[in-house]
Amino acid sequence: MRVRADTVIGALLVIFVATLFAVSFGLPPAPYETMGPALFPRFILVAVFPMCLVLFVKSAVRDFREGPAEREFGSFAEWFDNYRNVLAVYLLFFMFAWALPWAGYLASGFFFLLLAQLALGPKGWGKVPQFLAVTTGILALLYFIFRVVLLVLLPEGEIGLM
């Protein structure tokens, strides 16, 4: 049976909060006269647990009474078409962050900017020179602001591309 998103989120939150509450008992006891590292998180967890439970129960009751919610998208292809840009940007940003320490700021930044424009922008080779120009211009500006003006030590990378 297909359930509402809130039912799943509520259930996951209940499990998550209960897990953290259990983990909090593994924290060392309070040194000196402080209230200790576990007390404040436990206050929060105790307050948020019933709220997560209410979210889950309310949504589950709706599932039971009204049946499953209407599908937003008819097929996976439709869903993918709607979210492909978002997925592409997350993937590219992940690769940018992953490549940064070894490829360096300029190389990883160049590929991120160029590939993001290729993925999201108008299709066709005719736009590539424009994308390249924009990428180079923005990177040069960022490098100038952060490295030259603000003296930030941007990652140089291990492979010498900078």
Next chain:
Amino acid sequence: MILENLSLAFAAVFEVKTVLLIFAGTFAGIVAGAIPGFTIAMAVILTLPFTFGMTPLQGSATMMGVFVGGYSGGLISGTLLGIPGTPSSVATTFDGFPMARQGKPGLALGVGIWSSFFGGLIGAVLLVLFAPPIALFGLKFGPWEFFALIAFALTIIASLSSESMLKGGIAGLMGLLIATIGDDDITAISRFDFGFDAIKQGFGFLPVLIGLFAFAQLMSDIEGGEKAQASLMDVDARGVSVEHGSAIRIILSQPVNLIRSACIGVFVGALPAAGGSISNILSYDQAKKASRHPEKFGTGIPDGIIASESANNGTAGGALITMIALGIPGDISVAVMLGALLIHNVVPSPTFISEEPVLVYGIFVAFFLAHFVMIALQAVGMRVFLKVAHLPKYLLTSTVLIFCATGVFALHNITYDIWTLFWFGVLGYLMKKFGFPLAPMILGVILGDLAEVNLNRAYMSDPNPLLFFTRPISLFFVILAVVSLIFPFWQRARHQPWTAIFLPVSAIAVSIPFWISPGIIKLAGLAFAVVGVYLIFKHFRNEMPAPS
């Protein structure tokens, strides 16, 4: 003393470099405000990295420019397109857009811009007048009072979550929980790191804030395949020229509307966690109720534009009062401003004004000056702002993301902050998709440390929890927190009998802290109690059957 501080602050702010920075900040704010979906908070976030190399005053002055520019920039797209640039300009569209469609876009923009200006100035005056005494009052706060104030702020955030109070509450508490991850400030014991060394340092609140906010916003903009290739705003501004003279005349002919709306803005802004998105609607509603011709509201009359725009710029002044005097941010954009000050080792608190008078008065002066700069820029740069808004979304998204990543990296020179940005970017987008408001979580993250430190201090001073209820100021905030939690239920169920006692009981409850306070303040308690008893009396009188 005040005059001496003001003269020193004037000298510091009116340096050429600082004035130019205010110009740049205001320009950036107006542009960001003018682009629908590109909020003031985003503008402040993007400006933040530029301030790293500046002195605290220069950085704060630049931020003031962005702040003021952002609040006034939102009216451009709201007036010309009917799409508010920021949530604080929603009510501007009610009359601004119809007026523009009636062939008077120049007048609509003029009334909006000059109402922003006058509203902002009123807010600035109230900021200068009220921030020092509130800070003085804040000196009486112990850890109990600060903790209760933060609890009150969080309840307001949750209850103002338009989507769902339950989800707002969960988001706010999860924000507090995120702030506890990593080393505890007091005991230095790491919490919830699950064996990952990197997590022991916790999550910097700026990467978290930028991730949650910027990613969620940008990703929503590029959903839907080819939509990423469109621009955020599509309007031809070639024929638009702002009518300044007639706009000023119209505004000055409605002084009550102007002052009332600006004061509403300041009051709402000064409340922790309330902001321009509420004040513009509230003041519009009040202007309509007080008007002799309420039926004309929404048809394109200047009254509505004046109410909305003077309120939202007044909000900026109000939000700064709470931040400067108590160190509690009013809304997300002020929270980022607070972050910017912390980066410069400036910590707003009740002692801030006495310890850093030149900086604080410099912020006041910069706030004033930014309004004049805003007027000048709006007068000459309208077409430029609209041109920037023509940029396609795919270009804005990729550029803003790499800019955010570079700015976040520059905070501590570690890639861990970029990963924090990324993961919270994923979380923020998912939260937005599933109807969890972001503002409570962001403010929870910011207030989390402050809440825990104050709770710990209270515990170390005296572990008796009853002190939260026996100290008058602390009790006052606790009662307000309870009232604000019940308030949304009261609003939704006003036809049910129990709701009739909510207001009188609240008034009587609020009177209690005044009763237990020493001195003449007890009279305020008496006033609240009298109001409460009167409301009960009025209710029962209306309930009684009429004599036959």
